[in-house]
Amino acid sequence: MITDDRAYEILQVEKTASSEEILEQYEQLKLSYKKMREETEDLRTKLACQLKQIELDDAFLYLKKIQKI
Numbered sequence: 626m627i628t629d630d631r632a633y634e635i636l637q638v639e640k641t642a643s644s645e646e647i648l649e650q651y652e653q654l655k656l657s658y659k660k661m662r663e664e665t666e667d668l669r670t671k672l673a674c675q676l677k678q679i680e681l682d683d684a685f686l687y688l689k690k691i692q693k694i
Contacts, residue, residue, distance in 0.1 A: 627687045635684035651685045 633640050638650050655678060662674035 627683055629691075632684040632687045635680055636688075647685075647688060651681060654681055 627635075629640070633642075636647060636650050637654065638647055642650070658674045658677045658681070662671050662678075665671055665674075
């Protein structure tokens with residue numbers, strides 16, 4: 626289960642970050658994991674990147690649900 630602290634940690638932002646900063650960081654991280662997944666041939670790396678993207682989505686949706694975004 627995601628908590629406030631964990632969501633901010635996953636998105637690598639401070640609790641004082643604005644919704645725009647959170648959204649920007651979310652998009653940057655999502656893009657970087659997607660790029661890594663596409664560029665690698667290693668199945669473990671692909672799966673790890675996919676799991677990180679899911680984790681990012683969960684954290685983003687959590688903050689959106691509690692109206693931080």
